[in-house]
Amino acid sequence: MDRWFPVARSEEVRPGHVFQTSLLGQEIAVWRGRSGAVNAWENRCPHRGVRLSIGEQIENELRCRYHGWRFASGSGQCTHIPSHPTQKPGAALCATAYSSTERYGYVWASLQPRDDVPSLPPEGSVAVAVTPPVEGAITTLRSVYVAASLEAVAERLLLGRVARLDAYTLVTEAYDTAGVDDAAVANIDSVYWLLQPLEPCATVIHGLVGKLIPAAQRLAGLRAYNARLIGVRDAVELAR
Amino acid sequence: MITLYDYELSGNCYKVRLLLHLLQVGFARREIDFHPGREHQSPWFLALNPLGQLPVLDDDGWILRDAQAILVYLAGRYDPTQRWCPREDAAGLATLVSWLSFADGLTATAGLARLHDTLFYAADIEQCRRGAHRALRVLDEHLWFAEQEGRQWICSREAPTIADIACFPTVMLSEEGGISRLPYPAIRRWTDRVRRLEGFVTMPGIF
Numbered sequence: 001m002d003r004w005f006p007v008a009r010s011e012e013v014r015p016g017h018v019f020q021t022s023l024l025g026q027e028i029a030v031w032r033g034r035s036g037a038v039n040a041w042e043n044r045c046p047h048r049g050v051r052l053s054i055g056e057q058i059e060n061e062l063r064c065r066y067h068g069w070r071f072a073s074g075s076g077q078c079t080h081i082p083s084h085p086t087q088k089p090g091a092a093l094c095a096t097a098y099s100s101t102e103r104y105g106y107v108w109a110s111l112q113p114r115d116d117v118p119s120l121p122p123e124g125s126v127a128v129a130v131t132p133p134v135e136g137a138i139t140t141l142r143s144v145y146v147a148a149s150l151e152a153v154a155e156r157l158l159l160g161r162v163a164r165l166d167a168y169t170l171v172t173e174a175y176d177t178a179g180v181d182d183a184a185v186a187n188i189d190s191v192y193w194l195l196q197p198l199e200p201c202a203t204v205i206h207g208l209v210g211k212l213i214p215a216a217q218r219l220a221g222l223r224a225y226n227a228r229l230i231g232v233r234d235a236v237e238l239a240r
Numbered sequence: 241m242i243t244l245y246d247y248e249l250s251g252n253c254y255k256v257r258l259l260l261h262l263l264q265v266g267f268a269r270r271e272i273d274f275h276p277g278r279e280h281q282s283p284w285f286l287a288l289n290p291l292g293q294l295p296v297l298d299d300d301g302w303i304l305r306d307a308q309a310i311l312v313y314l315a316g317r318y319d320p321t322q323r324w325c326p327r328e329d330a331a332g333l334a335t336l337v338s339w340l341s342f343a344d345g346l347t348a349t350a351g352l353a354r355l356h357d358t359l360f361y362a363a364d365i366e367q368c369r370r371g372a373h374r375a376l377r378v379l380d381e382h383l384w385f386a387e388q389e390g391r392q393w394i395c396s397r398e399a400p401t402i403a404d405i406a407c408f409p410t411v412m413l414s415e416e417g418g419i420s421r422l423p424y425p426a427i428r429r430w431t432d433r434v435r436r437l438e439g440f441v442t443m444p445g446i447f
Contacts, residue, residue, distance in 0.1 A: 012425055017432050020422050027422075065447070142384050145423035147373075202423070219388060226381070 004118035005168065006106035006194045006206045009140050013038055013107050018062065020053035022198040023109060028098065029053040030107055033060040033073030040109035041076060042096035045069060052095065062095070071095040104133050104208055105140040106194070120192055120208075125165035131190050133210045141207035141222060143196075144229040148236045150195050150203045156236045157193055157205075168195045191225075205229055242267035245288070245296040247274040249358075251351060251409030252307035253295040254443040259311055259405050262439040265318045275359050308340040311402040323399045336395050339403035346375055346410040353417030354410075365418070372419045376427060379407065384426035392433055400437065408434050412446045 001024055008019045008030050019030040020043060027043035029052040039062070043051050050066040057063075061070040061079060069089075070080040076095035081087070099110045101117060108118045120133050146153050154170060162170045170193040196204040207229065213221040242260070246253045246269045260267050272294060273279040281292050289296050289305040297304045297313070304310055315325035327333045349371035355361035356368065382394070394403040412431055414421060421428055434440070 008425070012429070014429070017429055019425060020428060021425075022422060142381070143425075198422075219385075222388060223385065226385075230381075 002110065002112040002114070003122075003168070004101075004108040004110050004114065005196050006104075006118075007040060007100075007109045007196060008107045009143060009206070010038075010102050010105050010107055011140075016057055018053045018055055018057065019107075020051070021196075021204075022202075023111060024197055025199045026111060027051070027053075028109060029055070029062070030100070030109070031057050031062055031073075033057065033062075035060055035073060037073055038100050038102055038107050039073055039076070040098045040100035040107065041071075042098070044096070046078070046093060046095060069093075104135065105138050106206065106208075120169070121165050121171070122169050125169065126163070128163045128165060128171065130163075130165070130171050131210050133192065133208060137210070137212050139209040139211065139213045139218070139221070141209065141225045141229070143207070144205045144226070144233050145198075146203045146205060146233045146236055147201060148203060148240055149201055150197045152236050152240070153195060153203045153205060153232070156232050156239075162193070168197075169193070170195070205232070241300060243270050243298040244268070245270050245272055245285075245294060245298070247272050247280075247294050249444060250274065250294055251354075251413050251443075252293075252347060254409045254446070255307055255405050256295050256297065256310050256314070257443070258408070258441055259314055259324070259402065261441045262405070262437060263314060263318050263324070264439060265314065308343060308402075308406055311340070311406055315402050323396075323401070324405075325402050326396065332395070336401055336403050339394050340406050342375065342379070343403075343406035343410065346372065346407060349375060350414045350417055350419050351410045353419060354413055355417075357417050368417065369419055372414060372417070373423075376411070376414070376419070376421070376424050379411070380424040380426045383430050387426060387429070392430075394430075400434065404430075404434055409443070409446065416445060 005023055007021050007023060007028060013019050013030050013032050015032055021028050021030060029041045029043040032038050041052060043053050045052055045064040047069050048066055050064060052062060052064060055062050055064045060073045063070045068082040069078055072079050076097035078089035078093035081089055099114045101108050103118050104120060121130050157170050158164060162172050164170050172191040190210045192208040194206040198204060207225055244256055244267050279285060280294055286292055291305060295307055297310045304313055312325055349368050352363050353365055353368035353372060356363040356365050391397045393400045395401045411427060
């Protein structure tokens, strides 16, 4: 699938931690080197196949926990093999690095090489009047994991006042504020729902609100949206 | 002198060893042949703990069973700072105890799934895994919002408590019961934090 997918909220990819996720059945280790640049790698050490997500970030390298091989941020090139400390690892010894970038508060990855940037609304999306999110004026919600297919999740979301921009992207134009008693949720301009297919029967819903929720209401807003997404999740899973 | 009736591969025994190390309290281990010898069901052990469960703590001849109870005892008796089990306010203590019960729930689901897969225990494995995922979802959501509020641990803002120690082993061993932690990013960050505590020790499967 040649497109960008959000795979993690940027603030959850922190120095010293390797974020484990999956995209279309391919497990991915997402991590940030000391330089700040993000990496989305096949979650598999090329040496013995151990998950890199149990490894450790050290400076600008990821160290596999099994035999201590180190791989450079960016290229994935192996830089050090503890059992051969004086030899320079061959150029073929690389972690598989997928294209990755950051935008709109998310780390995005593509299993096919890409050199463009992700955009919202996505290119080629259906003609719906939506406000493009503006960097720095965004609130990203807690991403919710659903044990169901992407299509089942999308269908459920579409029961709300939601338009589908493309297969993986939906947008709420504005909540029907009648009956909504959460002040933090009412009067939102637009909310994008970005769907990440983990595998055929597992999907993540990433939610992006097109404004900065004021600090005083932020936590209540995050909780209110989370409760709604949990409701969506439970309904989809119950219907399976 | 503390003696711990212990089994190396038990998450409930490990959590007691972990707290003893974190508190820098010395202890002797009395290894029980849990598998395949079933020594925990032998007459002499049942005289010690009629429930036939590990771990059991012997502190100068005083006997205490139940992993969670042992954590409470050790924190109360051997932690001069009283940060591992703060008990000054009723609400805080009750919340902590609710997470100790939660840890027991993890043992009954994720822990049993692991015993099923590794030591061939009879269990409804799908029910175990469903129950484990339900609990892990609750923990992940709790920890995600804790982070948003600037808290790093299950209970208190500043420091870990025995609630973290009680939940940690079964969570870390979940994959041995076929329960992936991929859907729980906040849990994965929290387990990283526990592993970085000064005095942290490992067990087989947790490193």
